[in-house]
Amino acid sequence: MISRIARKELREISRDGRYRVMAAVVLALLLLSLAVGWKKYTDLTRQHDTARAATRAQWLNQDKKNPHSAAHYGMYAFKPTSQLAMVDTGIDPYVGVAVWMEAHKQNEFKFRPAQDRTAVQRFGEMTGAEVLQVLLPLFIVLMTFAAFSGEREQGTLRQLMSLGVPSRWLAVGKVAGTAVALGLVLLPATVIGVVAFLWSSGNGLLGGDVTRFAWMVAVYLVYFAALTCIGLAVSATARSSRVSLIVLLTFWFANSLVAPRAASDVAAALHSTPSAVQFQRALEQDLSNQQEMARRLDVRRAALFKEHNVDSVDALPIAFSGVSLQEGEEHANEVFDKHFGRLFSLYERQNQVLQVAGLAAPMLAVRSLSMGLAGTDFNQHRDFVNAAEQYRRGIQRVMNADIALNQKKGQVYLADQSLWQKVRDFEYTAPSTAWVIANCSLSLVILAGWSLGSALLLSRATARLRVD
Amino acid sequence: MLLRILRHEWRQLSGDATLWLVAGACVMAIGYGVWNGARWVQFQQAAIAEADLEQASRYDALGKQIHALSQPGATVSPFADPRSPSNLGGRLGPKYATLPPAPLAAVAIGQSDLLPYYFKVTTDARENIVSATEIENPNRLLAGRFDLAFVIIFFLPLLILALTYNMVSAEKEQGTLALVLSQPVSTATLVRGKVALRGALLVGVLVVLSAAALLITGADLTAPGAAPRLLMWIAAVSAYAAFWFGLSIFVASLGRSSTANATILATTWLAFVVMTPSLFNLIATSVYPVPSRVELVQAVREASDEANKEGSKLLARYYEDHPELATGDAAQAMTDFNVVRVAVNDDVETRVRPVVLRYERQIAAQQATLNRLQFLSPAILMQNALNDIAGTGTARHQHFLQQVDAFHAAWRGHFVPLIFAKAQVRALDTLPSFTFVEEATAMVWTRVATAAGALLVPAFLLAWA
Numbered sequence: 001m002i003s004r005i006a007r008k009e010l011r012e013i014s015r016d017g018r019y020r021v022m023a024a025v026v027l028a029l030l031l032l033s034l035a036v037g038w039k040k041y042t043d044l045t046r047q048h049d050t051a052r053a054a055t056r057a058q059w060l061n062q063d064k065k066n067p068h069s070a071a072h073y074g075m076y077a078f079k080p081t082s083q084l085a086m087v088d089t090g091i092d093p094y095v096g097v098a099v100w101m102e103a104h105k106q107n108e109f110k111f112r113p114a115q116d117r118t119a120v121q122r123f124g125e126m127t128g129a130e131v132l133q134v135l136l137p138l139f140i141v142l143m144t145f146a147a148f149s150g151e152r153e154q155g156t157l158r159q160l161m162s163l164g165v166p167s168r169w170l171a172v173g174k175v176a177g178t179a180v181a182l183g184l185v186l187l188p189a190t191v192i193g194v195v196a197f198l199w200s201s202g203n204g205l206l207g208g209d210v211t212r213f214a215w216m217v218a219v220y221l222v223y224f225a226a227l228t229c230i231g232l233a234v235s236a237t238a239r240s241s242r243v244s245l246i247v248l249l250t251f252w253f254a255n256s257l258v259a260p261r262a263a264s265d266v267a268a269a270l271h272s273t274p275s276a277v278q279f280q281r282a283l284e285q286d287l288s289n290q291q292e293m294a295r296r297l298d299v300r301r302a303a304l305f306k307e308h309n310v311d312s313v314d315a316l317p318i319a320f321s322g323v324s325l326q327e328g329e330e331h332a333n334e335v336f337d338k339h340f341g342r343l344f345s346l347y348e349r350q351n352q353v354l355q356v357a358g359l360a361a362p363m364l365a366v367r368s369l370s371m372g373l374a375g376t377d378f379n380q381h382r383d384f385v386n387a388a389e390q391y392r393r394g395i396q397r398v399m400n401a402d403i404a405l406n407q408k409k410g411q412v413y414l415a416d417q418s419l420w421q422k423v424r425d426f427e428y429t430a431p432s433t434a435w436v437i438a439n440c441s442l443s444l445v446i447l448a449g450w451s452l453g454s455a456l457l458l459s460r461a462t463a464r465l466r467v468d
Numbered sequence: 469m470l471l472r473i474l475r476h477e478w479r480q481l482s483g484d485a486t487l488w489l490v491a492g493a494c495v496m497a498i499g500y501g502v503w504n505g506a507r508w509v510q511f512q513q514a515a516i517a518e519a520d521l522e523q524a525s526r527y528d529a530l531g532k533q534i535h536a537l538s539q540p541g542a543t544v545s546p547f548a549d550p551r552s553p554s555n556l557g558g559r560l561g562p563k564y565a566t567l568p569p570a571p572l573a574a575v576a577i578g579q580s581d582l583l584p585y586y587f588k589v590t591t592d593a594r595e596n597i598v599s600a601t602e603i604e605n606p607n608r609l610l611a612g613r614f615d616l617a618f619v620i621i622f623f624l625p626l627l628i629l630a631l632t633y634n635m636v637s638a639e640k641e642q643g644t645l646a647l648v649l650s651q652p653v654s655t656a657t658l659v660r661g662k663v664a665l666r667g668a669l670l671v672g673v674l675v676v677l678s679a680a681a682l683l684i685t686g687a688d689l690t691a692p693g694a695a696p697r698l699l700m701w702i703a704a705v706s707a708y709a710a711f712w713f714g715l716s717i718f719v720a721s722l723g724r725s726s727t728a729n730a731t732i733l734a735t736t737w738l739a740f741v742v743m744t745p746s747l748f749n750l751i752a753t754s755v756y757p758v759p760s761r762v763e764l765v766q767a768v769r770e771a772s773d774e775a776n777k778e779g780s781k782l783l784a785r786y787y788e789d790h791p792e793l794a795t796g797d798a799a800q801a802m803t804d805f806n807v808v809r810v811a812v813n814d815d816v817e818t819r820v821r822p823v824v825l826r827y828e829r830q831i832a833a834q835q836a837t838l839n840r841l842q843f844l845s846p847a848i849l850m851q852n853a854l855n856d857i858a859g860t861g862t863a864r865h866q867h868f869l870q871q872v873d874a875f876h877a878a879w880r881g882h883f884v885p886l887i888f889a890k891a892q893v894r895a896l897d898t899l900p901s902f903t904f905v906e907e908a909t910a911m912v913w914t915r916v917a918t919a920a921g922a923l924l925v926p927a928f929l930l931a932w933a
Contacts, residue, residue, distance in 0.1 A: 051762040091606035098765045110599045111761035123745035261614035275515035276603045347605040
């Protein structure tokens with residue numbers, strides 16, 4: 001019986017001209033966005049790989065020079081693109097792509113790709129995620145708004161109930177029918193997406209992060225299921241198809257277009273961030289704290305004197321200049337950790353507000369999960385920022401240790417390639433799926449809540465189904 | 469007759485809950501939007517004030533230091549000497565070039581959250597100066613802001629559609645249309661009356677509420693330039709509203725049912741406001757892709773390496789180009805670190821220029837493509853117009869960047885001869901300063917009028933079709 005209801009629902013939907021047009025448009029846009037995403041991903045990866053190799057070669061090919069000059073010359077870290085960024089570019093256009101890793105300073109990531117585009121991008125970029133998060137829900141509204149109310153208006157609902165069909169069956173059948181109609185659009189796109197995903201992974205067909213992909217598919221499917229249930233529940237409850245449509249469209253508008261903006265402004269009002277001037281000024285004030293620097297050097301000097309049983313810097317078996325440079329780094333590192341840590345946790349608190357706002361608008365929960373799984377959310381950006389910073393600190397340690405070891409008093413000390421090679425290449429591995437999920441667990445719970453809630457809503461709405 | 473229709477319509481509308489719902493939604497959306505815009509303007513003003521303060525206190529300290537060093541016996545490390553033009557023009561004495569928010573900035577946040585509105589200008593290469601940005605949570609940049617522009621571009625058309633989709637069809641469905649038309653009144657007059665009332669109400673309410681919200685949140689409408697911008701804003705919003713009213717009249721003239729009208733209008737809204745802008749953006753960015761800036765980073769790096777290697781040769785060439793800068797002991801100058809650095813910086817900029825131009829050309833091509841495509845999308849037209857009026861769009865920022873470039877050149881022009889002459893700076897009040905010169909209002913008028921015209925022409929065509 002259920003399958004018969006589902007088949008009837010599917011037939012009715014697929015015969016509707018509006019469905020056909022909308023399905024064709026959504027499918028076309030989904031494929032287009034995937035194709036463009038794939039192209040952008042491959043271009044970016046190529047450009048970044050080239051730049052990475054170049055910055056490494058520049059580091060290794062430095063002339064003979066003092067290690068500290070080499071540290072000042074430094075290296076660049078380029079933010080890699082994750083493979084699933086071809087579906088969801090997330091915050092990537094809005095964070096810098098490169099950071100200069102030099103002595104004494106944690107620099108900020110520079111060159112946000114969004115600055116190289118026109119104002120029109122603020123309408124949203126036609127990425128796969130945008131189609132899935134904004135257009136598909138609208139498509140679901142269109143398929144479901146008249147499912148019950150339309151039958152009620154035509155009088156077929158009364159006939160159906162007179163046959164003794166349990167209303168719950170009716171609901172399940174309609175969900176199934178809508179799901180198949182939706183699947184007709186999603187399936188080809190997913191298949192093509194999977195092929196593109198596997199194709200573009202560097203290390204063979206199975207090299208991509210399949211777990212992330214599977215999670216992403218699951219998240220979107222749960223979201224669409226929840227929206228289908230909401231659509232059907234509203235249709236079962238509403239006075240007429242017209243009211244049902246208005247209610248659902250209002251929900252769609254608020255959920256997909258208003259909520260992200262409104263929630264983001266609320267988050268900023270709750271946790272305000274400093275301006276760059278303020279940030280820089282506070283940072284520099286702490287950095288130039290000479291007393292703290294002197295205190296650290298005194299402690300270090302005393303420890304070294306005790307260790308080597310001497311009473312003057314000149315009598316030390318190592319060059320104190322290297323020690324003092326490293327002490328300067330340690331002092332600066334603490335300051336950077338404090339200031340950048342504070343700024344980043346402000347962002348994280350803002351993002352937490354956005355996640356909580358998912359309680360009012362499920363799209364926000366889906367968006368944060370989708371970005372997380374695509375590897376393009378703030379947490380993963382922060383992870384990369386930290387990795388680059390740790391690498392920079394590693395360079396300083398190697399250079400300063402070498403100065404301490406080899407610098408002789410009154411001589412010019414120059415190091416060569418053998419030292420440059422001691423700094424290993426910067427390899428970054430993206431965090432595991434489990435780490436990502438743990439970071440967006442709140443969104444996951446909220447999304448699960450929405451899907452359960454909407455299923456309950458549907459079952460209650462159909463239990464009280466009015467036949468006219 | 470028209471008057472009677474108006475009066476009758478008002479009685480009907482005011483009795484309908486829809487109008488009051490719409491009005492309530494309007495009040496909340498406009499209030500929240502303007503409040504957000506005003507908060508952002510205040511943030512920018514505070515940041516600029518902070519920058520001014522930082523600069524003033526730094527200059528105060530530098531002045532005192534210079535005075536102290538003029539006393540006999542005072543010494544300072546050559547790296548920290550504020551009298552050295554190289555130190556002062558570089559690390560110690562940078563000055564801010566700031567772009568203050570325009571008088572009506574609160575009406576559209578536009579690109580102002582993304583494009584930097586202050587730079588610390590030094591003698592350093594240009595690319596190192598203009599790559600600075602304001603601090604912002606990337607998630608917020610991605611989401612965009614809930615500002616008045618969002619309310620107008622996305623929300624206003626929906627309100628218009630909700631108020632008009634059934635203005636004729638409902639009368640037909642209730643059977644009252646035939647009765648009305650049996651009076652000496654044409655359908656055209658009837659529709660005109662209905663639209664006139666709704667249009668006047670909606671635009672009137674919008675303008676009054678927005679102006680009130682602006683005043684409450686502290687916008688200074690008496691500031692120079694505020695009044696013409698407010699007029700432009702009213703003109704642009706009216707033109708945008710006219711377009712959607714025109715569309716609704718056209719759909720009503722097709723004589724379909726209320727449901728069909730609603731479907732057609734909602735689909736048009738979706739196509740014009742949600743889909744085409746993203747799609748056009750996709751087209752422009754795909755046809756004219758801007759390569760990742762990592763290429764620029766590498767280009768600058770390579771250029772600096774090359775230039776540093778050739779340091780002294782470069783200086784000789786520099787003297788050939790600028791013989792006026794060669795002082796008596798040119799041979800001695802060759803070895804001067806600071807002098808070499810000027811030549812190196814200059815050379816890096818020359819080498820990198822073609823790469824930078826490649827980026828700028830692609831972006832300009834994107835903009836040109838979208839400038840043409842915008843005539844197919846009322847939403848893009850409106851966005852451009854509102855950003856222009858608020859001074860938060862690309863045009864005013866370009867204008868700012870040009871002035872920053874000029875200031876950077878002046879700054880260098882001031883310090884480079886001093887570096888070559890190995891002179892010492894003794895007074896700080898002769899250094900160049902930056903003041904932003906506002907774009908001519910006529911330019912803004914032209915752009916806004918073009919957009920308004922491009923909206924009004926189809927509006928009239930649709931309404932009379």
